[in-house]
Amino acid sequence: MERIVRGAQPDEMDKVLDFCGELFGASRTYFEARFRTCPPANPADSRVAMVGDRIASHIRIYRRELRLRGTSVPGGCLSEVMSHPDFRRQGHGGAVIRDCMHYIRSLGYPIALVSSGVNEFYCSADMVRFPQIATTLAIPQWRVALPPDVRVRRYERGGADDKAVAEIYEEYNRRRNLSVVRDAEYWRLHYSWIRHEAEDGFLIAERDGSPVGYCRATNAALSELGLRDGHHDAGLALVDAMVQRAAKLKESTLGILLPANETLITQFPRLRYKRELSEHIMLRVIDLKALLDAALETAAERLSAVGRTGTHTLALEVLGQKCAIHVEKGQASAESLPETAAATPLAQKEFLKLVFGATLEKDLAAFTPEEQRLLRDLFPPDGPVCWRADVL
Numbered sequence: 001m002e003r004i005v006r007g008a009q010p011d012e013m014d015k016v017l018d019f020c021g022e023l024f025g026a027s028r029t030y031f032e033a034r035f036r037t038c039p040p041a042n043p044a045d046s047r048v049a050m051v052g053d054r055i056a057s058h059i060r061i062y063r064r065e066l067r068l069r070g071t072s073v074p075g076g077c078l079s080e081v082m083s084h085p086d087f088r089r090q091g092h093g094g095a096v097i098r099d100c101m102h103y104i105r106s107l108g109y110p111i112a113l114v115s116s117g118v119n120e121f122y123c124s125a126d127m128v129r130f131p132q133i134a135t136t137l138a139i140p141q142w143r144v145a146l147p148p149d150v151r152v153r154r155y156e157r158g159g160a161d162d163k164a165v166a167e168i169y170e171e172y173n174r175r176r177n178l179s180v181v182r183d184a185e186y187w188r189l190h191y192s193w194i195r196h197e198a199e200d201g202f203l204i205a206e207r208d209g210s211p212v213g214y215c216r217a218t219n220a221a222l223s224e225l226g227l228r229d230g231h232h233d234a235g236l237a238l239v240d241a242m243v244q245r246a247a248k249l250k251e252s253t254l255g256i257l258l259p260a261n262e263t264l265i266t267q268f269p270r271l272r273y274k275r276e277l278s279e280h281i282m283l284r285v286i287d288l289k290a291l292l293d294a295a296l297e298t299a300a301e302r303l304s305a306v307g308r309t310g311t312h313t314l315a316l317e318v319l320g321q322k323c324a325i326h327v328e329k330g331q332a333s334a335e336s337l338p339e340t341a342a343a344t345p346l347a348q349k350e351f352l353k354l355v356f357g358a359t360l361e362k363d364l365a366a367f368t369p370e371e372q373r374l375l376r377d378l379f380p381p382d383g384p385v386c387w388r389a390d391v392l
Contacts, residue, residue, distance in 0.1 A: 001052045069299075302380060
């Protein structure tokens with residue numbers, strides 16, 4: 001039968017919920033709450049391949065605001081990606097993911113994102129792995145002097161803890177690329193749509209009775225951390241509590257998701273973290289011009305910090321899209337170029353590492369030495385982090 005790929009219709013949501021519940025091994029009510037309490041959303045955010053009156057494949061698009069160089073850009077995050085066993089290996093999943101890229105563009109979103117260990121499927125839609133550094137702590141080697149005035153306790157739903165955690169998250173992540181902008185509703189409703197979060201691993205660190213930090217856990221891993229300015233030592237108490245929790249679960253190691261420039265790593269080397277490359281986050285440039293517009297919005301302060309003056313122009317091409325970056329009088333801007341314009345090709349992965357500030361080295365060999373210096377002045381390393389709870 002013919003395959004039709006499109007957004008789900010309002011009267012098809014019961015069918016979508018049944019499909020997700022059956023294939024993901026969760027209750028229909030869970031997905032109903034997830035789709036309802038993770039706004040903004042509408043039925044068309046479920047992209048489906050229909051074969052007759054059956055759903056052959058499904059991907060849900062979640063709308064997110066991703067921080068980028070002191071501002072933010074809207075992004076489309078992919079989740080609930082599944083094909084029905086009766087329709088696998090027939091190209092339905094590939095057709096839906098290609099449709100998702102067109103749909104995200106129609107929303108005016110310049111970037112797509114997914115968190116998955118099944119990289120090859122997403123690579124077929126021109127998504128690329130974004131490198132992050134995974135941190136692992138050997139529990140038997142954990143020896144650290146804890147701050148004596150920090151108390152760690154369980155997070156309590158609703159009320160004062162929601163407000164405090166929201167404030168800490170905003171303060172900690174305001175300059176962290178790829179972190180998601182969250183509103184008050186996120187914290188009020190997050191347990192209705194976050195999977196695999198262990199409630200006994202959502203902890204608050206207090207100093208003099210006031211919350212100064214928090215952490216969240218998925219199973220035996222610390223999946224998110226937030227600390228107030230000037231209270232980074234409270235992170236030691238939170239990690240210690242997570243270590244004790246993991247030990248009770250008979251775990252020998254504790255996985256920790258941390259920004260590359262987190263103080264726990266940069267100022268406490270005696271903790272003996274093991275750090276290695278992780279590439280579970282995948283991104284795709286949807287609109288190069290819009291992404292550059294956002295990334296260059298705060299470029300003046302970076303150019304001023306390195307004392308760059310004068311007029312400079314360079315043209316680059318990413319995933320078939322061409323743009324020129326102009327720098328003049330300490331300001332930077334982007335301009336779309338026609339397909340016939342000359343531009344230096346830059347691999348999408350290298351561009352994303354550059355614009356989001358990955359701490360790993362970038363391959364800019366195709367550019368002249370002066371152009372390389374300009375790109376590094378515009379986009380210096382900036383410690384991105386994409387918390388797992390945000391990417392579903």
